[in-house]
Amino acid sequence: MPRWVLPALGGLLVLAALVVFWLPRQVEERAFPDESVAGSPGSATSPEASPGAGSPATVAPDSSPWSDAQQARLRKEAQDVLAELLDLQFSLQERGVEQWGAEPFAAVAATAAQGDELYRQREYEAATARYQEGLAQLQQLLDGLPSEVDRQLERARTGIEEGDAGQAQTALDLAALMEPENAALAPLRERLSVLPRLAELLALAGEAEQAGDLATAEQRLQQAVSLDGDHLRAASELARISDAYRQQQFNDAMTEGYSALDAGRFDGARVAFRKASQLQPGSGEAASALQEVEAAETAHRLASLKRSGRQHEQEERWQEAVSAYEQAQKIDASVLFASDGLQRSRGRARLDRQFRDAIEEPGRLSDDKVARAMEALLAQARTISPRGPVLGGQIERLEQLLALANTPITVTLRSDMATEVIVYKVARLGQFDQRELSLRPGTYTAVGQRNGYRDVRREFTITHDREPAPITIACTEPI
Numbered sequence: 001m002p003r004w005v006l007p008a009l010g011g012l013l014v015l016a017a018l019v020v021f022w023l024p025r026q027v028e029e030r031a032f033p034d035e036s037v038a039g040s041p042g043s044a045t046s047p048e049a050s051p052g053a054g055s056p057a058t059v060a061p062d063s064s065p066w067s068d069a070q071q072a073r074l075r076k077e078a079q080d081v082l083a084e085l086l087d088l089q090f091s092l093q094e095r096g097v098e099q100w101g102a103e104p105f106a107a108v109a110a111t112a113a114q115g116d117e118l119y120r121q122r123e124y125e126a127a128t129a130r131y132q133e134g135l136a137q138l139q140q141l142l143d144g145l146p147s148e149v150d151r152q153l154e155r156a157r158t159g160i161e162e163g164d165a166g167q168a169q170t171a172l173d174l175a176a177l178m179e180p181e182n183a184a185l186a187p188l189r190e191r192l193s194v195l196p197r198l199a200e201l202l203a204l205a206g207e208a209e210q211a212g213d214l215a216t217a218e219q220r221l222q223q224a225v226s227l228d229g230d231h232l233r234a235a236s237e238l239a240r241i242s243d244a245y246r247q248q249q250f251n252d253a254m255t256e257g258y259s260a261l262d263a264g265r266f267d268g269a270r271v272a273f274r275k276a277s278q279l280q281p282g283s284g285e286a287a288s289a290l291q292e293v294e295a296a297e298t299a300h301r302l303a304s305l306k307r308s309g310r311q312h313e314q315e316e317r318w319q320e321a322v323s324a325y326e327q328a329q330k331i332d333a334s335v336l337f338a339s340d341g342l343q344r345s346r347g348r349a350r351l352d353r354q355f356r357d358a359i360e361e362p363g364r365l366s367d368d369k370v371a372r373a374m375e376a377l378l379a380q381a382r383t384i385s386p387r388g389p390v391l392g393g394q395i396e397r398l399e400q401l402l403a404l405a406n407t408p409i410t411v412t413l414r415s416d417m418a419t420e421v422i423v424y425k426v427a428r429l430g431q432f433d434q435r436e437l438s439l440r441p442g443t444y445t446a447v448g449q450r451n452g453y454r455d456v457r458r459e460f461t462i463t464h465d466r467e468p469a470p471i472t473i474a475c476t477e478p479i
């Protein structure tokens with residue numbers, strides 16, 4: 001504000017006081033002189049009163065009562081406007097107008113000074129016009145007060161955003177002087193009070209970002225936003241760093257996932273890619289990576305089953321080979337190795353199972369039908385090439401068992417000449433004292449029957465391992 005403004009305003013106040021209080025009295029004295037001196041308008045003096053006059057004479061006054069009254073009214077109008085101007089001036093000064101409206105306020109002073117000069121010259125109408133002009137200028141300043149308050153509040157916000165505490169404090173002080181009751185003052189003062197700590201947190205966040213520590217940067221910015229939720233830069237930086245941190249975490253998760261995938265750790269890869277998908281919902285890259293895991297795991301599983309099936313075939317573990325190939329078909333029914341492997345393995349698995357059952361239960365070969373069926377299977381097995389040690393051993397063992405099963409063993413049966421004896425699936429022997437039978441190795445059942453006696457039943461097994469003992473069949477228990 002120019003240095004001359006305050007002295008000019010002071011002089012204006014003194015001049016206004018003179019105009020309002022001292023000047024009117026001087027004008028009245030001149031406009032309305034004492035009747036004893038000038039007399040009242042329209043009154044005549046007596047002739048005696050004027051020596052040397054031969055006839056009555058009238059003193060011509062400087063003004064008439066009517067014109068004096070008009071002047072008084074115009075003077076009063078000027079004084080009323082001036083009083084309004086002074087009231088508004090004092091109100092604006094209380095609101096610090098010299099700090100935010102110095103130039104227009106100084107222009108009002110100049111206009112008022114012109115009015116005072118016209119007033120002294122008794123140009124009341126012109127003086128009133130000047131006073132009204134000044135009043136209008138002051139009213140314009142008053143009308144612009146809300147906008148100026150808003151401007152100062154915005155300067156305070158800008159200072160807070162830019163970290164300029166001095167600018168913010170100056171603007172808040174001026175806004176408080178202009179409009180102490182403004183509701184925005186308290187929140188802005190609160191924001192200004194935490195500005196030093198907020199600036200520190202912003203600086204720490206910047207350092208952490210430079211060091212590549214986005215987690216710490218995000219944490220510092222979260223603290224800053226919690227201090228001042230209206231700070232635009234802090235909020236913007238938090239959003240930017242959070243996005244960058246999520247991108248960094250996403251990239252790390254994708255890298256971890258592909259490393260696990262390359263190492264065949266499919267569960268670990270799946271966990272990493274799902275984490276990436278959560279960090280960036282709807283990410284096509286993460287979704288594609290998860291599909292790669294499924295495809296790679298499927299391929300790996302099929303390759304493993306293929307190897308297992310081939311290994312089982314080589315080891316002549318045909319049922320395990322069938323199981324491996326069936327699992328492969330469940331995963332992908334179109335894989336050729338599984339269908340080919342099943343074609344090779346199922347017949348061999350069935351043959352292997354039949355041979356194993358016959359070897360584990362050689363007594364079944366005593367049944368002629370079973371023996372003939374096994375002979376047919378052996379004939380089929382002898383045509384298989386390459387044969388393999390397991391199948392070769394099975395053929396050799398079954399040939400031995402069949403040879404033994406086809407070699408009869410003599411067994412002695414004894415009775416009492418009164419009992420009817422039957423050997424199931426062999427012959428009805430009738431009554432005898434002793435009889436010898438040539439039987440294939442196996443388990444047999446002999447039944448004795450006699451009228452008036454309880455039936456007897458004897459089950460016996462004969463093998464080439466030992467000579468069979470005589471078997472007695474006689475009904476001895478009367479009914």
